Amino acid sequence: MSEIICQTTELCKNYKNFHVLQNVNLSINRGEIYGLIGENGAGKSTLIRILTGLAFQSSGVVSLFGKTENLRYERAKIGCTVEMPALYKDMTAKQNLEIQRVQRGIPEKKCISKTLELVGLNNTKKKKVNDFSLGMKQRLALAIALLGEPEFLILDEPVNGLDPTGIIELRELLKKLAKENHVTILISSHILSELNQLATCYGFLHHGKLLKQITATELSEECKRHIKLKTDDTKKTVTVLEEQLKIKTFSIYPDNFIRVYEKLDETHTISKALSSNGIVVEEISVQGEELETYFENLIGGKKYV
Amino acid sequence: MFNQLKSEFLKLKYSKLFIAVPLLLFAGLILYGSFSLSAGGTQLFVSEGDEETNAAIQGIIGFFAFTFENIDTPKFSEIMQSCLSCNVFLWIVALILTIQFFCYDYSVGTIKLPIAHGISRVKVYFAKVIVIVLYNAICYFLFNVITLCFTCIQIGYTPNITELTQYLGYIGLNFLVMISFILLCINICICLKNTGIIATVMCLFTLGGAVIYTGIWQNFHSHIILKYLVWLNPLYYWMNMGTFRLEYGLVNEIIVYFVFGLLFLLPLSVIFIKKQEFK
Numbered sequence: 001m002s003e004i005i006c007q008t009t010e011l012c013k014n015y016k017n018f019h020v021l022q023n024v025n026l027s028i029n030r031g032e033i034y035g036l037i038g039e040n041g042a043g044k045s046t047l048i049r050i051l052t053g054l055a056f057q058s059s060g061v062v063s064l065f066g067k068t069e070n071l072r073y074e075r076a077k078i079g080c081t082v083e084m085p086a087l088y089k090d091m092t093a094k095q096n097l098e099i100q101r102v103q104r105g106i107p108e109k110k111c112i113s114k115t116l117e118l119v120g121l122n123n124t125k126k127k128k129v130n131d132f133s134l135g136m137k138q139r140l141a142l143a144i145a146l147l148g149e150p151e152f153l154i155l156d157e158p159v160n161g162l163d164p165t166g167i168i169e170l171r172e173l174l175k176k177l178a179k180e181n182h183v184t185i186l187i188s189s190h191i192l193s194e195l196n197q198l199a200t201c202y203g204f205l206h207h208g209k210l211l212k213q214i215t216a217t218e219l220s221e222e223c224k225r226h227i228k229l230k231t232d233d234t235k236k237t238v239t240v241l242e243e244q245l246k247i248k249t250f251s252i253y254p255d256n257f258i259r260v261y262e263k264l265d266e267t268h269t270i271s272k273a274l275s276s277n278g279i280v281v282e283e284i285s286v287q288g289e290e291l292e293t294y295f296e297n298l299i300g301g302k303k304y305v
Numbered sequence: 306m307f308n309q310l311k312s313e314f315l316k317l318k319y320s321k322l323f324i325a326v327p328l329l330l331f332a333g334l335i336l337y338g339s340f341s342l343s344a345g346g347t348q349l350f351v352s353e354g355d356e357e358t359n360a361a362i363q364g365i366i367g368f369f370a371f372t373f374e375n376i377d378t379p380k381f382s383e384i385m386q387s388c389l390s391c392n393v394f395l396w397i398v399a400l401i402l403t404i405q406f407f408c409y410d411y412s413v414g415t416i417k418l419p420i421a422h423g424i425s426r427v428k429v430y431f432a433k434v435i436v437i438v439l440y441n442a443i444c445y446f447l448f449n450v451i452t453l454c455f456t457c458i459q460i461g462y463t464p465n466i467t468e469l470t471q472y473l474g475y476i477g478l479n480f481l482v483m484i485s486f487i488l489l490c491i492n493i494c495i496c497l498k499n500t501g502i503i504a505t506v507m508c509l510f511t512l513g514g515a516v517i518y519t520g521i522w523q524n525f526h527s528h529i530i531l532k533y534l535v536w537l538n539p540l541y542y543w544m545n546m547g548t549f550r551l552e553y554g555l556v557n558e559i560i561v562y563f564v565f566g567l568l569f570l571l572p573l574s575v576i577f578i579k580k581q582e583f584k
Binding site for chain 1: 413423
């Protein structure tokens with residue numbers, strides 16, 4: 001069983017009568033890239049602020065690296081960016097990193113140039129952060145998060161302001177960190193197409209509630225176009241599918257649901273074949289969608305995400 | 306804690322304040338120099354009591370620079386008075402330095418970085434306070450030494466060790482007030498966070514208090530509410546010290562103000578910091 005790096009149990013955050021987070025039960029395993037998906041105002045940043053100790057939960061438990069109390073030492077293993085890049089604007093990239101290095105007690109001075117190179121900011125020299133583009137600021141914020149080789153990286157909307165090349169580079173960098181350094185990553189975004197190419201696990205947050213937590217494999221399985229079939233006799237249905245209709249790719253799910261991944265345009269033929277064999281078809285429909293559609297359906301309607 | 310202190314010093318070193326503060330003080334010195342070189346020498350911004358009051362208490366309060374009974378035989382107390390009066394520049398500098406340095410992390414969001422990284426909020430806070438107080442102390446004592454040297458050279462007076470010790474005692478007492486004033490500013494910074502609003506509030510409070518005091522100083526103790534407002538104001542202590550009114554219990558009042566800062570304002574700001582949420 002893989003080690004749980006971050007877990008929340010019945011986490012709630014209220015501001016007077018406004019419930020920002022409601023009973024959030026989230027779980028992130030080591031090495032995962034966890035995509036936190038939600039609309040603006042869904043509670044993503046609040047959740048991240050609680051995990052990083054910038055805000056306090058109204059109730060519930062936060063567990064980091066298996067500990068639930070006195071999380072200061074556990075938070076030292078975290079690198080994070082929260083909302084807008086937090087940088088000293090009248091200083092250079094190197095000076096920004098130098099301050100963070102000293103503050104965190106990292107003895108190795110070389111880590112600054114190494115991290116700047118990693119995010120592609122090694123040529124900024126004496127240029128002040130004030131003169132940086134938003135993309136460069138995002139990269140520098142990421143460099144600060146990466147300083148000291150954290151075990152757990154929390155990134156709040158890190159692709160905001162990045163150009164297409166920057167987005168691809170960031171994606172590759174995060175994948176590399178997760179694969180080679182076994183860094184666990186929590187990344188929040190409302191750009192679903194971007195998370196789709198990166199995350200290994202997803203959490204869907206809506207109006208402060210974690211609606212669903214699902215792995216990328218499970219999600220792609222759910223999103224794959226298929227015929228969803230339910231009959232009164234699963235065993236007999238399987239025989240008909242294999243022997244009469246020559247269908248080889250299908251899977252059986254709990255509650256006797258069958259997913260058929262071929263002959264998607266032939267629901268009528270399948271239905272007819274099953275009926276002629278005395279099988280009652282309770283449900284037959286073509287399903288499967290993009291992540292956006294999946295999310296829209298999950299939150300119960302089309303909304304701007 | 307050492308890492309925090311070092312990083313706060315680096316922030317100061319890399320910031321514009323590191324240059325701006327000495328420049329401001331230099332401007333203050335030039336202004337002070339222009340007083341001494343101006344015709345007649347004497348510079349006053351004072352409130353004078355009526356004859357009856359003057360008989361009971363020293364009859365004048367406010368800002369004195371280069372006021373000598375006899376310029377040919379100057380007294381050290383007159384030189385000291387001149388130098389202490391010029392401390393007024395330092396209150397402005399202390400105000401700017403404290404607000405700018407403390408609020409900068411809040412305004413750019415960098416205050417979140419050490420906290421999210423598990424560094425104790427209290428350690429971050431104390432590192433900031435220590436750096437602010439130390440940098441203020443360096444500027445303060447340096448400025449005072451320069452003004453004393455400048456005045457003595459200008460007048461042609463050589464102070465002895467006893468006089469220098471006395472001067473050091475005075476500016477030391479004044480610095481105790483400054484520490485409490487810095488802590489007061491920091492409390493306001495934690496509550497309001499916005500540099501512009503804090504600067505406005507603190508300028509109004511400081512200068513307003515000075516104006517109120519010059520208006521009510523003769524029957525100061527009969528104003529119940531205003532009296533406490535003025536007691537909170539650092540310029541009350543500066544104005545009294547600048548006119549050598551130490552014999553009216555000022556030393557005790559300064560110590561009370563300093564203890565109030567240490568035992569009330571400091572713990573209060575720690576409570577604020579511990580409870581604060583960062584957005």
